[in-house]
Amino acid sequence: MRVGKVIGNVWATKKDEGLEGFKLLVIDQINPRTKEHDKTIVAVDAVGAGPGEMVLIVGGSTARFAANQHAPTDATVVGIIDTLEIYEESE
Known part of the structure; x- marks a missing residue:
């Protein structure tokens, strides 16, 4: 699993029939340890996420399933995500 932040929506009037009924979200993938931007992707929304939510x-095949x-x-x-905690490594 990866962590990201919803930064937008994609509207497509024509798309594969397997995507019918799904909302498409623009996700800014984030490195949870550094909170830095990793890359931007488009993802199918299976849970009703909204703008600004983590x-x-x-x-892969898990995404299709x-x-x-x-x-x-x-x-x-x-x-x-409601809460994200990163524990510091101890020496």
Whole structure:
């Protein structure tokens, strides 16, 4: 799983029928340890996430399964993060 922040929406009037009924979100992937931007992706929304929310994203075959097995997706939002804690490494 990866962590990201919802920064926008994608509207597509024509798309693969496997994506019908799904909201598409623009996600800014974030490195949880440094809070720095990693890359920007488009993901299928399976949980009803909204602008500015921190989310959990899955990829690969897990992304297709989370949306539906016929959705042609490489990324699916599967959770909305309430709290994210990173523990410092002890020496």
